Every structure is written in structure tokens, then in C-alpha cells.
Amino acid sequence: xxxxxxxxxxxxxxxxxxxxxxxxxxxxxxxxxxxxxxxxxxxxxxxxxxxxxxxxxxxxxxxxxxxxxxxxxxxxxxxxxxxxxxxxxxxxxxxxxxxxxxxxxxxxxxxxxxxxxxxxxxxxxxxxxxxxxxxxxxxxxxxxxxxxxxxxxxxxxxxxxxxxxxxxxxxxxxxxxxxxxxxxxxxxxxxxxxxxxxxxxxxxxxxxxxxxxxxxxxxxxxxxxxxxxxxxxxxxxxxxxxxxxxxxxxxxxxxxxxxxxxxxxxxxxxxxxxxxxxxxxxxxxxxxxxxxxxxxxxxxxxxxxxxxxxxxxxxxxxxxxxxxxxxxxxxxxxxxxxxxxxxxxxxxxxxxxxxxxxxxxxxxxxxxxxxxxxxxxxxxxxxxxxxxxxxxxxxxxxxxxxxxxxxxxxxxxxxxxxxxxxxxxxxxxxxxxxxxxxxxxxxxxxxxxxxxxxxxxxxxxxxxxxxxxxx
Amino acid sequence: xxxxxxxxxxxxxxxxxxxxxxxxxxxxxxxxxxxxxxxxxxxxxxxxxxxxxxxxxxxxxxxxxxxxxxxxxxxxxxxxxxxxxxxxxxxxxxxxxxxxxxxxxxxxxxxxxxxxxxxxxxxxxxxxxxxxxxxxxxxxxxxxxxxxxxxxxxxxxxxxxxxxxxxxxxxxxxxxxxxxxxxxxxxxxxxxxxxxxxxxxxxxxxxxxxxxxxxxxxxxxxxxxxxxxxxxxxxxxxxxxxxxxxxxxxxxxxxxxxxxxxxxxxxxxxxxxxxxxxxxxxxxxxxxxxxxxxxxxxxxxxxxxxxxxxxxxxxxxxxxxxxxxxxxxxxxxxxxxxxxxxxxxxxxxxxxxxxxxxxxxxxxxxxxxxxxxx
Numbered sequence: 040x041x042x043x044x045x046x047x048x049x050x051x052x053x054x055x056x057x058x059x060x061x062x063x064x065x066x067x068x069x070x071x072x073x074x075x076x077x078x079x080x081x082x083x084x085x086x087x088x089x090x091x092x093x094x095x096x097x098x099x100x101x102x103x104x105x106x107x108x109x110x111x112x113x114x115x116x117x118x119x120x121x122x123x124x125x126x127x128x129x130x131x132x133x134x135x136x137x138x139x140x141x142x143x144x145x146x147x148x149x150x151x152x153x154x155x156x157x158x159x160x161x162x163x164x165x166x167x168x169x170x171x172x173x174x175x176x177x178x179x180x181x182x183x184x185x186x187x188x189x190x191x192x193x194x195x196x197x198x199x200x201x202x203x204x205x206x207x208x209x210x211x212x213x214x215x216x217x218x219x220x221x222x223x224x225x226x227x228x229x230x231x232x233x234x235x236x237x238x239x240x241x242x243x244x245x246x247x248x249x250x251x252x253x254x255x256x257x258x259x260x261x262x263x264x265x266x267x268x269x270x271x272x273x274x275x276x277x278x279x280x281x282x283x284x285x286x287x288x289x290x291x292x293x294x295x296x297x298x299x300x301x302x303x304x305x306x307x308x309x310x311x312x313x314x315x316x317x318x319x320x321x322x323x324x325x326x327x328x329x330x331x332x333x334x335x336x337x338x339x340x341x342x343x344x345x346x347x348x349x350x351x352x353x354x355x356x357x358x359x360x361x362x363x364x365x366x367x368x369x370x371x372x373x374x375x376x377x378x379x380x381x382x383x384x385x386x387x388x389x390x391x392x393x394x395x396x397x398x399x400x401x402x403x404x405x406x407x408x409x410x411x412x413x414x415x416x417x418x419x420x421x422x423x424x425x426x427x428x429x430x431x432x433x434x435x436x437x438x439x440x441x442x443x444x445x446x447x448x449x450x451x452x453x454x455x456x457x458x459x460x461x462x463x464x465x466x467x468x469x470x471x472x473x474x475x476x477x478x479x480x481x482x483x484x485x486x487x488x489x490x491x492x493x494x495x496x497x498x499x500x501x502x503x504x505x506x507x508x509x510x
Numbered sequence: 511x512x513x514x515x516x517x518x519x520x521x522x523x524x525x526x527x528x529x530x531x532x533x534x535x536x537x538x539x540x541x542x543x544x545x546x547x548x549x550x551x552x553x554x555x556x557x558x559x560x561x562x563x564x565x566x567x568x569x570x571x572x573x574x575x576x577x578x579x580x581x582x583x584x585x586x587x588x589x590x591x592x593x594x595x596x597x598x599x600x601x602x603x604x605x606x607x608x609x610x611x612x613x614x615x616x617x618x619x620x621x622x623x624x625x626x627x628x629x630x631x632x633x634x635x636x637x638x639x640x641x642x643x644x645x646x647x648x649x650x651x652x653x654x655x656x657x658x659x660x661x662x663x664x665x666x667x668x669x670x671x672x673x674x675x676x677x678x679x680x681x682x683x684x685x686x687x688x689x690x691x692x693x694x695x696x697x698x699x700x701x702x703x704x705x706x707x708x709x710x711x712x713x714x715x716x717x718x719x720x721x722x723x724x725x726x727x728x729x730x731x732x733x734x735x736x737x738x739x740x741x742x743x744x745x746x747x748x749x750x751x752x753x754x755x756x757x758x759x760x761x762x763x764x765x766x767x768x769x770x771x772x773x774x775x776x777x778x779x780x781x782x783x784x785x786x787x788x789x790x791x792x793x794x795x796x797x798x799x800x801x802x803x804x805x806x807x808x809x810x811x812x813x814x815x816x817x818x819x820x821x822x823x824x825x826x827x828x829x830x831x832x833x834x835x836x837x838x839x840x841x842x843x844x845x846x847x848x849x850x851x852x853x854x855x856x857x858x859x860x861x862x863x864x865x866x867x868x869x870x871x872x873x874x875x876x877x878x879x880x881x882x883x884x
């Protein structure tokens with residue numbers, strides 16, 4: 040197997056999934072890159088059966104929602120899914136349509152929203168926006184239940200345009216006016232939830248979307264140059280035709296899957312780091328009539344994607360889920376799953392509870408001295424655990440290479456953990472460390488045991504280098 | 511009380527919404543007994559402070575310090591249009607931004623003022639698994655300690671000799687490399703700060719000895735860690751920790767008593783330790799919560815409310831009560847809750863200006879009435 044094929048496949052799986060074992064990379068590389076992209080956008084593996092999780096955590100089964108479990112049901116899906124791009128898209132949309140427990144105060148409705156994003160996230164974006172507009176958690180989050188025909192509340196209408204579809208502007212020009220916000224909001228009057236949120240934590244029932252015709256403003260509206268007696272769906276139909284929408288979604292996809300961009304609020308004035316790439320994605324989005332599968336296919340098969348290796352800082356969810364999948368042994372939803380699911384929180388990303396509707400700041404802004412230490416220690420803790428099945432498999436591959444010189448030892452570890460590219464100084468440093476204990480030998484049982492421990496330690500050291508924070 | 515040592519602030523966050531009316535009890539008000547058939551405290555056990563209010567029976571150590579003139583009780587703290595969501599309300603307290611979403615924490619900004627050139631990367635130390643937003647400002651280093659005894663980078667590696675070899679490699683790997691991009695440089699600097707901070711802090715438990723026995727509770731462990739770092743003279747000026755569980759919707763009487771027993775006894779041990787080490791004179795402790803709780807009980811506990819109570823404790827404090835206890839009369843309540851009578855940003859302003867000696871206006875974004883407890 041050409042090492043370049045493996046490196047490219049590893050890149051694809053880090054971005055379109057949560058990484059993959061060397062066995063999986065080899066199998067996928069043998070099938071081919073484009074075939075793998077096809078399988079990722081049209082997955083055939085069975086979806087995760089949430090009942091496996093509920094069986095061992097009945098306290099999470101509705102109508103009871105145990106607050107302490109937080110988002111661990113979703114976390115467990117990320118850990119075990121064999122449809123990685125589908126799950127990555129849930130994470131993507133969750134970052135764009137950021138909705139949080141801080142206000143919803145009901146984990147179950149947020150899990151329902153994540154399930155909706157999984158169901159619709161790889162399909163048609165227009166249908167996704169309609170589902171989002173009818174999603175009870177979103178309606179409550181952005182106060183559309185307080186958006187009445189006689190008293191318009193603009194919260195949802197504004198964020199729909201600003202954060203979920205168009206963006207405030209591009210190339211210094213605004214994409215919509217305050218009048219457009221007002222008119223869009225009017226079109227969504229009467230889109231509400233059937234049941235007011237109860238006050239207690241327990242015994243809650245699913246919230247339901249409800250359309251109240253008597254509360255809907257059916258008058259004439261003028262929105263982005265179109266005039267008519269628009270309803271919410273008409274507004275969404277107009278939105279998805281806008282070139283600004285195509286470019287906004289394209290830039291989000293670029294930022295999430297290709298390379299770290301400027302933070303979203305800067306997009307009106309800061310041009311994309313690769314305008315041609317964003318144009319390519321935007322065109323695929325428009326040409327396919329907003330089909331996410333077609334758009335993602337173009338993105339992953341493009342040269343700009345293939346050439347963007349290690350151009351992103353991993354998000355905390357990517358760090359935690361990727362390492363846990365690599366190390367293995369977390370497939371069974373044991374009693375510790377609630378605590379394990381908090382690890383992204385410790386690194387600054389509390390899933391299902393973003394700091395605001397603007398979502399998280401990404402890229403280098405994930406990192407401060409506290410969160411960096413958490414990332415390094417978490418990675419080192421798992422990679423140094425030579426009893427975990429994924430680490431054992433890695434050691435066995437090294438062992439199969441026979442005795443290794445310090446250089447060979449370091450290069451093989453960097454290869455198997457990534458392949459990871461590091462600065463030449465860093466590699467020299469790792470080699471110097473390996474030289475302290477000489478050739479890696481597997482001949483006797485004693486040698487094999489020492490060498491296993493040395494591999495664990497080398498992986499920990501690699502987990503601590505800066506380059507490891509990049510995806 | 512004059513001290514020449516640099517002032518130190520210890521923040522203890524009571525997470526979940528501490529119930530004001532069962533903490534500082536308006537026992538003379540017949541309405542208190544009417545509103546709370548299920549969660550009112552036994553009248554004969556309330557620790558009376560004056561003819562109007564008394565403390566929760568579990569707060570004996572705080573009452574003693576109050577009697578010594580070392581506790582300021584700040585009544586009715588909150589902000590306009592109080593939010594009943596834990597997270598949002600806590601964010602507002604952390605960022606001083608009740609209207610829009612703030613990204614900069616008030617103590618992160620204060621830390622930047624105290625140490626503008628990042629001469630000491632342990633100027634601010636946070637005790638808790640995640641970072642409190644109050645401390646987060648891009649570019650401001652904050653040491654985030656889970657457990658001081660095991661704090662550090664790559665602590666899983668043993669023996670110690672091997673670990674120090676690994677850490678040496680770590681430092682080399684993070685050293686500036688010519689030609690690397692901005693993000694790599696930023697990562698390098700942050701990694702070195704993390705390691706340096708851990709290095710500095712690890713001496714604290716080693717240097718520590720005390721005759722004070724802390725209770726075996728999570729909050730006592732955090733305050734002991736703070737005491738250890740404070741005694742080690744590392745130049746830390748801002749400490750932060752929290753105690754969880756004040757969200758007493760149900761079974762409040764028992765739960766709230768345990769919470770205040772744990773907090774009060776931990777604070778008692780902490781100050782005893784400070785005095786034993788002659789290190790109390792430059793420490794100010796500040797207790798706050800994101801909101802008070804509903805005036806009427808719900809049959810078992812209390813739901814989310816608005817105005818709350820804060821405490822400031824220390825030798826420098828002019829003990830007593832500040833501000834006004836909000837009226838309990840039905841017509842004065844807002845949505846069944848106590849209407850805040852003092853903006854928390856005024857309370858922050860007193861701490862920032864009259865204790866830490868930094869300009870409060872840019873941090874709290876404006877001028878607010880300052881309670882004069884210092």
C-alpha cells in the first residue's frame with residue numbers, strides 16, 4: 040500500500056469522520072478514495088441503535104430525562120457510529136444552528152434536535168431549514184413561541200438570516216436589511232410549540248410543533264425584493280436562492296472540513312482564505328439545488344481539500360471522540376459514560392450547550408493554557424494505556440516490523456498515529472529521546488514488554504507535540 | 511486594616527442558585543412563614559444577627575466571623591430583567607453583559623490589568639475541572655487546576671525521573687521554531703505557559719504544613735489548595751473555585767443544610783489556616799450565586815428566582831449588612847421573585863477598585879452604586 044494513499048485516506052477520515060484505525064484506512068484505501076467518499080456520503084452501515092444506550096441508562100429514557108446525563112446519548116452515538124460523516128454533519132450543523140441547554144433546560148429536546156440534524160443533515164438544505172424552523176427546541180431557543188401576529192418577535196427571523204443562512208454580509212456589503220428581518224419574522228408568526236415547557240426536571244413530554252393560523256400574520260410582505268403573502272416556507276424558498284446563502288454555507292463547510300477560517304462575525308469584511316474553493320463549494324451547492332450529499336462529494340474530491348492536511352485545529356469533540364475511537368474499549372455504554380462525555384466540556388466545548396446562538400469560536404481560539412493541558416493529558420492518558428485494544432493493535436504493527444532503530448521507531452510511531460507530519464526539530468527531539476534507550480527490540484519476552492512500554496511512552500510524547508492538535 | 515502585601519481575591523461561586531431567604535432569613539417578617547410552609551427553617555435554630563434577619567442554622571462559623579466584624583452581607587444583589595436560566599445568568603455574572611453575549615470574563619480582564627506583561631503566569635488560578643468563563647480572556651494565562659496534588663502535564667508518566675525527561679522533551683518541542691506560522695507560535699507559547707504554571711504550582715503542596723484539619727469535602731479540598739498556593743508566595747492574586755448543588759428544587763431542607771455546613775466549615779478551616787500562617791490580612795473572599803430562589807416554596811423546594819445574597823469575608827472587611835433586603839410584599843415581587851436592589855456590577859466595582867486597585871469601569875462596563883464594605 041502506497042504510504043501516500045494511506046496519508047490521504049487518514050486525512051479524509053479525520054475530517055469526514057473521527058479518524059480511523061490503520062486496518063480501516065488500509066481497507067478503505069484498497070477500495071479507493073472516490074469510492075470511500077461515495078460510501079461516506081451514502082452510508083450503508085446500520086445506524087446506531089439508541090436502545091443499546093437506554094438499556095443501560097434507563098434514567099435517560101423519556102419521559103424522564105436525568106439532567107446529569109446531559110448529552111451522553113449523543114456522545115455514545117459519536118463513539119460507536121459506523122456512519123462517521125453523517126455524525127460529523129450533526130456536529131457541523133450543531134455548531135451552525137447552535138442551540139443550548141442554558142435556555143432550553145431540557146436535554147431531551149436537544150437530543151431530539153440532534154436526531155433531526157442526523158436525519159436531515161446530509162439531505163436537502165431547504166428541507167433542513169424548514170425542519171429547523173419547526174424544531175421545538177429552536178422555537179423556544181429563539182423565542183418564536185413569542186412571535187405573534189399582533190406582536191412580532193424578531194429573534195428567530197434575525198438569526199435565521201444572520202447565522203443560519205445568509206450572514207450579515209460579504210465583501211463589505213450587507214446581505215439583507217432590517218426590513219427583511221422584520222418581514223421574515225412576520226412570516227413565521229404562529230409557528231409555535233403546542234405545550235409550554237414545564238417547570239420541573241422530571242416527567243417531561245416531548246414538545247410539539249404547532250401552527251396557529253389565528254396567530255399568523257397573513258398580510259403582504261416584501262422580503263429580499265419579492266412580494267407576496269408569504270409564510271415561513273416561502274421565506275426559506277427565497278433564502279435558498281440567494282447567492283449569499285450559497286457562499287455562506289460554503290464558507291461554513293470550508294471552515295469545518297477544510298481549513299480554519301476567520302471567525303464568523305468577521306466574514307462580512309474578511310475575504311475567505313481560499314475564495315476559489317469557497318466558490319467551488321457554493322457552485323456545487325447551488326447546482327445541486329442545495330443537496331448536501333452532492334456538495335460534500337465535490338468538497339472531499341477537490342484538490343483544495345486533499346491539499347489541506349493539518350490546516351485545522353481539532354475541536355474538543357474531535358479530540359475526545361477521535362482518541363476514544365482510536366484507543367478502543369469504549370463501545371459498551373458503561374457507568375462512566377456520563378463523566379466521559381464531559382471531557383469536551385473540560386476542553387471548552389460543552390456539546391448541546393454552546394456559549395450562545397453564535398456557537399463556539401474555533402481554530403486557535405479553542406486553545407488556552409488550561410485547555411491545552413487538558414488536551415495533552417487526555418491524549419497521553421489514552422495513548423499510553425497499552426492495554427487498550429487500539430493501542431495493542433498499534434504495538435503489534437510495530438512488532439511486525441521487527442527490531443527498529445531509534446529513527447525507525449520514531450518514524451513508525453508518527454506514521455501509525457497519523458501519519459503525522461512534525462517539524463524537523465521535533466522529529467530530531469523524538470529520535471534523541473528514543474536513542475536514550477537504544478534499538479527497539481522484541482526478541483525476548485522481557486524485551487517485548489519493555490518495548491511495549493516504550494511505544495506507549497513515545498505515543499504520549501507525540502500526543503504532547505503541537506502538531507498533534509491539528510486535524 | 512492596612513497591609514503592605516498585594517491584595518488577593520478568592521472567589522467562591524455557589525452554583526445552582528443559592529436560596530437567599532433561607533440563607534439570610536427575614537425571620538421577623540410574617541410573610542416568610544406564610545410563603546414557605548414546607549421549607550421554612552425552625553425558628554429557634556436560626557442564628558440571629560439582629561432584629562430582622564438571621565443566618566441558616568448550618569452557618570455557625572460564618573455567624574462567628576460576622577460577630578467579629580469580618581463578614582459583609584450584601585443584600586438583594588442581581589441585575590435588571592433577571593434571567594431564570596442557570597447558564598445564562600451565570601454568564602451574565604461572569605461577563606458583566608446582561609444585554610448581549612459577552613466573551614470576556616471580568617476576572618480575566620482584572621488579571622490582565624494586574625499583570626499586563628504576563629510576568630507571572632499564575633496570577634490567576636482556577637480550581638475546577640473546567641475553566642470558569644469569568645477568567646477567560648484571549649491571551650490571558652490562567653492556571654486551571656483539578657487537583658493540586660496531581661496537577662501538571664503528563665502526570666500519568668512514571669517514575670518521576672522518566673517524566674522529567676519527557677517534560678524536557680516537551681519544552682524543546684514547544685520552543686520557538688523560526689519560520690513557523692502564527693498559530694504554531696501561539697500554541698508554543700501556550701504550551702510553555704501551561705508547563706511553567708504547573709511547575710510553579712507543584713511546589714505549593716510540597717512547602718505546605720499546617721495544624722489545621724480541613725473537613726473531608728470537595729469545597730474544603732479546593733480551599734486548602736488555594737491556601738497552599740497562597741502560602742507558597744507565588745504571586746497569585748486571583749483564585750476561583752465553586753461549590754455545586756444549590757439548585758434545590760426538591761428536598762431543600764436537608765440538601766441546603768448540608769451545602770451550608772460544607773461551605774461554612776470549609777471557610778472556617780481556610781481562615782484558620784490563613785491565620786496560622788499569618789496570611790489572612792491580604793485575602794478577601796467573595797461568595798456569590800447566579801440568582802436567588804422563588805419566594806414561595808413549591809412543596810418540597812424552591813424554583814429559580816431573581817435577587818440574591820452575596821458575602822464578602824476577610825480582615826479588611828467592615829462587617830455588617832449592606833444594601834436593602836428586597837421587599838417580600840406580593841406587590842413588590844417580580845414574577846414571584848425578590849426584585850434585586852443592588853446591581854452586582856457595583857459590588858464588583860468595590861472589589862476591583864477598592865481591593866484590587868484596578869479601574870472597574872472598563873471591566874463592568876459602566877458606573878454602578880458601590881457598597882462600601884472596605
